[in-house]
Amino acid sequence: MRRSVRWALVAASAVMMTGGALGANATAFVGAKLLPIDGPEIERGVLVIEDGRITAVGAEGQVAIPGDAARIDMRGKVIMPGLVDTHSHVGGVGAADGSGPIQPGVRIYDSINVRNSGFKRAVAGGLTTLNVMPGSGHLCSGQTAYLKMRFANTPGTIDDILVRDKDGHAMGGLKMANGTNSQGKPPFPETRGKSAFLVREQYIKAQEYAASKARAVNEDGSVDESKMPARDLNMEALVEVLEGKRVVHHHTHRHDDIMTVIRLSQEFGFRVVLHHVSEGNRVANEIAEADVPVSAIIVDSPGGKLEARYLLLATPGIMEKAGVRVALHSDDWITDCRLFLRMAAIAHRAGMSRAGALRSVTLTGAEILDMGDRVGSLTVGKDADLAILDGDPLSVYSKVIETWVEGVQVFDRSDPTDYLYAVGGYGAGHDQDPYLCCYDHEQGMQILQGGAN
Amino acid sequence: MKRHIHIARHVVFGALCVLGIALTASAQNIAVRGETVHTMAGEVIRDGIVIVRDGKIVSVGPAATTAVPPGMRMLEAVVVTPGLIDAHSTVGLTGILNQKQDQDQFDHSSPMQPELRAIDAYNAQDELVGWLQSFGITTVHTGHAPGELISGQTIIVKTRGNTVTDALVKDNVAVAATLTGAARKSGGKSPGTRGKMISMLRAELIKAQEYKAKLARYQDKIDNGGDGDEAGDDEGEPPVPPKRDLRMETLVDVLNGSVALMVTADKAQDIASVLRLKDEFEITVWLDGAAEAHVMIDKIKAADVPVIVHPAMARAFGDRENLSMETAGKLADVGIFIALQSGYEGYVPKVRVVLFEAGVAAANGLGFDRALRAITIDAARLLGIDEQVGSLEAGKDGDIALYDGDPFEYASHCIGVVIDGVVVSEGSN
Numbered sequence: 031m032r033r034s035v036r037w038a039l040v041a042a043s044a045v046m047m048t049g050g051a052l053g054a055n056a057t058a059f060v061g062a063k064l065l066p067i068d069g070p071e072i073e074r075g076v077l078v079i080e081d082g083r084i085t086a087v088g089a090e091g092q093v094a095i096p097g098d099a100a101r102i103d104m105r106g107k108v109i110m111p112g113l114v115d116t117h118s119h120v121g122g123v124g125a126a127d128g129s130g131p132i133q134p135g136v137r138i139y140d141s142i143n144v145r146n147s148g149f150k151r152a153v154a155g156g157l158t159t160l161n162v163m164p165g166s167g168h169l170c171s172g173q174t175a176y177l178k179m180r181f182a183n184t185p186g187t188i189d190d191i192l193v194r195d196k197d198g199h200a201m202g203g204l205k206m207a208n209g210t211n212s213q214g215k216p217p218f219p220e221t222r223g224k225s226a227f228l229v230r231e232q233y234i235k236a237q238e239y240a241a242s243k244a245r246a247v248n249e250d251g252s253v254d255e256s257k258m259p260a261r262d263l264n265m266e267a268l269v270e271v272l273e274g275k276r277v278v279h280h281h282t283h284r285h286d287d288i289m290t291v292i293r294l295s296q297e298f299g300f301r302v303v304l305h306h307v308s309e310g311n312r313v314a315n316e317i318a319e320a321d322v323p324v325s326a327i328i329v330d331s332p333g334g335k336l337e338a339r340y341l342l343l344a345t346p347g348i349m350e351k352a353g354v355r356v357a358l359h360s361d362d363w364i365t366d367c368r369l370f371l372r373m374a375a376i377a378h379r380a381g382m383s384r385a386g387a388l389r390s391v392t393l394t395g396a397e398i399l400d401m402g403d404r405v406g407s408l409t410v411g412k413d414a415d416l417a418i419l420d421g422d423p424l425s426v427y428s429k430v431i432e433t434w435v436e437g438v439q440v441f442d443r444s445d446p447t448d449y450l451y452a453v454g455g456y457g458a459g460h461d462q463d464p465y466l467c468c469y470d471h472e473q474g475m476q477i478l479q480g481g482a483n
Numbered sequence: 484m485k486r487h488i489h490i491a492r493h494v495v496f497g498a499l500c501v502l503g504i505a506l507t508a509s510a511q512n513i514a515v516r517g518e519t520v521h522t523m524a525g526e527v528i529r530d531g532i533v534i535v536r537d538g539k540i541v542s543v544g545p546a547a548t549t550a551v552p553p554g555m556r557m558l559e560a561v562v563v564t565p566g567l568i569d570a571h572s573t574v575g576l577t578g579i580l581n582q583k584q585d586q587d588q589f590d591h592s593s594p595m596q597p598e599l600r601a602i603d604a605y606n607a608q609d610e611l612v613g614w615l616q617s618f619g620i621t622t623v624h625t626g627h628a629p630g631e632l633i634s635g636q637t638i639i640v641k642t643r644g645n646t647v648t649d650a651l652v653k654d655n656v657a658v659a660a661t662l663t664g665a666a667r668k669s670g671g672k673s674p675g676t677r678g679k680m681i682s683m684l685r686a687e688l689i690k691a692q693e694y695k696a697k698l699a700r701y702q703d704k705i706d707n708g709g710d711g712d713e714a715g716d717d718e719g720e721p722p723v724p725p726k727r728d729l730r731m732e733t734l735v736d737v738l739n740g741s742v743a744l745m746v747t748a749d750k751a752q753d754i755a756s757v758l759r760l761k762d763e764f765e766i767t768v769w770l771d772g773a774a775e776a777h778v779m780i781d782k783i784k785a786a787d788v789p790v791i792v793h794p795a796m797a798r799a800f801g802d803r804e805n806l807s808m809e810t811a812g813k814l815a816d817v818g819i820f821i822a823l824q825s826g827y828e829g830y831v832p833k834v835r836v837v838l839f840e841a842g843v844a845a846a847n848g849l850g851f852d853r854a855l856r857a858i859t860i861d862a863a864r865l866l867g868i869d870e871q872v873g874s875l876e877a878g879k880d881g882d883i884a885l886y887d888g889d890p891f892e893y894a895s896h897c898i899g900v901v902i903d904g905v906v907v908s909e910g911s912n
Contacts, residue, residue, distance in 0.1 A: 331611060334828065455807040456775070458799060459803070462799050464800055
């Protein structure tokens with residue numbers, strides 16, 4: 031109810047805005063500790079948002095608050111940018127199927143259920159931007175989707191939460207994987223050598239596809255339709271990668287697999303983010319040298335799969351010290367995105383700097399998603415995406431109490447429904463079957479739950 | 484030949500020297516000083532000292548009034564707690580690699596195998612045992628995992644020792660039963676439904692009642708000089724014991740109450756089934772997991788059944804889709820006896836750290852004191868080992884965990900672990 035009112039206010043104010051009533055749409059959060067991420071922490075600050083954007087950030091007394099701005103007393107609270115999760119599987123998603131190992135033409139946003147309770151958990155954890163991806167059971171399992179959690183009282187459709195670039199195109203990367211998850215019986219590769227070969231073969235094909243398209247364009251810019259190759263959705267996606275328009279999000283754990291990804295990215299000149307990197311500590315200098323960013327994960331113990339055999343809590347910190355740009359990700363359902371800040375805290379426990387840990391779940395993630403100019407820090411001009419906490423974000427005792435996206439409150443811990451999703455309880459877990467990358471559903475559920483057959 | 488013997492003597496001598504050093508290490512006398520000492524037996528001590536001699540705690544008190552005998556190794560920490568106890572894990576049976584050859588938590592050849600002993604399956608040297616130890620967990624209740632109607636037995640071990648014999652605290656602690664979807668089968672195999680699960684369990688326990696009666700009649704004959712009044716009893720013939728049956732022997736232990744039936748059940752209707760089983764067979768039941776216990780609080784309270792609550796960070800799907808991070812707190816609020824666990828995981832993380840799970844439970848309604856109790860003294864009481872571990876009191880094992888801050892805080896570290904008076908872990912974990 032409270033939020034419907036707020037929606038209405040925003041809508042009404044927006045109308046007034048068009049009439050030129052400057053500041054009428056503004057909200058000022060007063061007295062909170064601010065963690066801007068791109069600058070020093072502000073003990074008692076003021077944050078002003080207007081029309082979905084941040085318009086002022088600074089210490090209390092040094093920031094002019096528009097006279098007609100709504101003031102919210104935030105003393106004792108902590109405000110940080112909404113969290114950016116660079117690798118998530120919420121939404122009941124599915125992209126590539128079992129028919130083959132490389133399916134770049136498949137888009138994940140054709141599969142997302144916006145009413146999935148995973149999105150409720152995401153906002154309960156302070157997450158505002160997600161890269162929702164297909165799994166690692168394929169060398170290439172399809173196109174990922176960058177989403178903003180623009181939900182308030184009701185979710186609409188996938189179109190309401192897609193992030194679009196300035197040309198209006200839905201933003202996303204391409205999910206790829208190497209190592210053991212993507213291996214299998216033919217047509218899937220059985221070895222690492224075969225995995226790399228199959229990928230190289232497709233990128234060479236894409237190079238040729240791009241070349242033949244280029245040949246169909248005459249010197250005067252006109253197109254010779256007779257020379258134009260037939261549309262091929264798989265090739266189109268790979269060409270976007272070759273042209274740098276689409277980033278490869280690459281599952282890779284073992285040190286040698288990490289180096290293979292770097293090698294292939296250099297051969298074909300594509301932009302890549304190394305995901306998981308359980309053994310990133312073993313090749314931290316090499317990753318830094320290649321200037322490739324990583325999106326790492328921490329789980330609470332090593333093992334559980336051969337690739338994560340040598341996982342360390344210290345790996346993000348070790349990579350940070352080597353000069354690698356390190357983001358973190360929840361990999362929800364692997365870890366619960368409601369506790370995404372916990373991962374940053376554990377990385378800090380194991381040696382990552384406090385500033386680096388906080389940046390790893392906000393601005394570095396935003397940069398990895400090519401959204402560093404829009405989200406990830408409390409910076410004037412950026413989207414008003416906020417996580418508001420009742421204490422330090424790296425403490426087990428702190429709670430996310432409110433989440434805002436583009437100036438609209440999307441989570442309020444004092445609202446009973448929101449609270450249910452924040453802590454769990456009857457009805458909170460609906461639609462929450464885990465996304466199983468590498469098994470058929472029944473087999474995977476048995477493995478997870480420990481059952482027979 | 485003589486030369487070989489000569490060499491052999493040297494080897495033996497060398498081995499003795501090494502052994503000598505090892506014995507010295509194990510006999511180390513240690514004083515642990517903490518700015519805050521949570522003894523779990525009475526008030527928290529500010530600036531306290533715990534003295535350990537020959538593996539046992541000999542005294543605990545304020546530093547001002549506790550004399551440290553000369554020659555003791557001194558360890559210091561911000562916070563000192565008893566070595567932590569994980570009330571239910573599968574570590575040591577569910578190996579780190581998660582490959583077929585290191586997974587011994589269930590055998591799928593039959594849905595009920597209470598005869599499988601954990602002592603025959605526990606790998607004391609699995610790396611994940613050391614992983615738990617490094618965070619201050621010194622005692623673990625582990626064994627066969629949820630995943631078959633009855634998957635086998637459990638044991639209690641310390642997280643040190645080269646062999647299960649070294650590590651063992653208590654054998655055959657509980658029989659692990661499962662009433663979740665993980666133990667229901669498809670394709671015409673049994674048990675395929677909830678009803679079938681309970682009918683199979685009841686039938687087996689009734690068979691055990693009959694076996695127990697046979698044993699009693701046999702004992703009665705022995706006690707009465709082989710002159711029982713059983714029909715067909717031949718005067719003068721020595722009484723014949725019932726044929727040994729490992730399965731029945733284990734279930735008779737359950738009927739006698741010397742072994743608990745630990746039942747993993749998450750849905751409300753399955754929790755109700757557990758309570759019915761307890762009533763029918765008058766056995767000791769531990770409710771394990773219990774994701775929907777928050778809607779069964781009155782019933783569980785009335786039945787006086789302890790609950791080993793699922794990990795606070797467990798995933799909400801399947802039978803656990805309605806779990807809550809607040810369940811442990813809600814149960815404790817009404818006085819239901821609880822302990823916390825790391826549980827069983829089929830994938831990653833292959834083992835959870837009960838310290839971390841307790842921290843999240845603490846922050847979600849359970850609170851610091853009750854969360855710490857649930858992984859120390861209350862876990863010990865539930866498991867029946869509170870005479871030996873679970874608190875810092877004279878006479879108990881020298882099991883101590885040292886932290887550089889609030890043990891539940893994400894950014895705190897475990898900076899030392901002592902088990903049976905041996906410093907087994909240092910550093911900053």
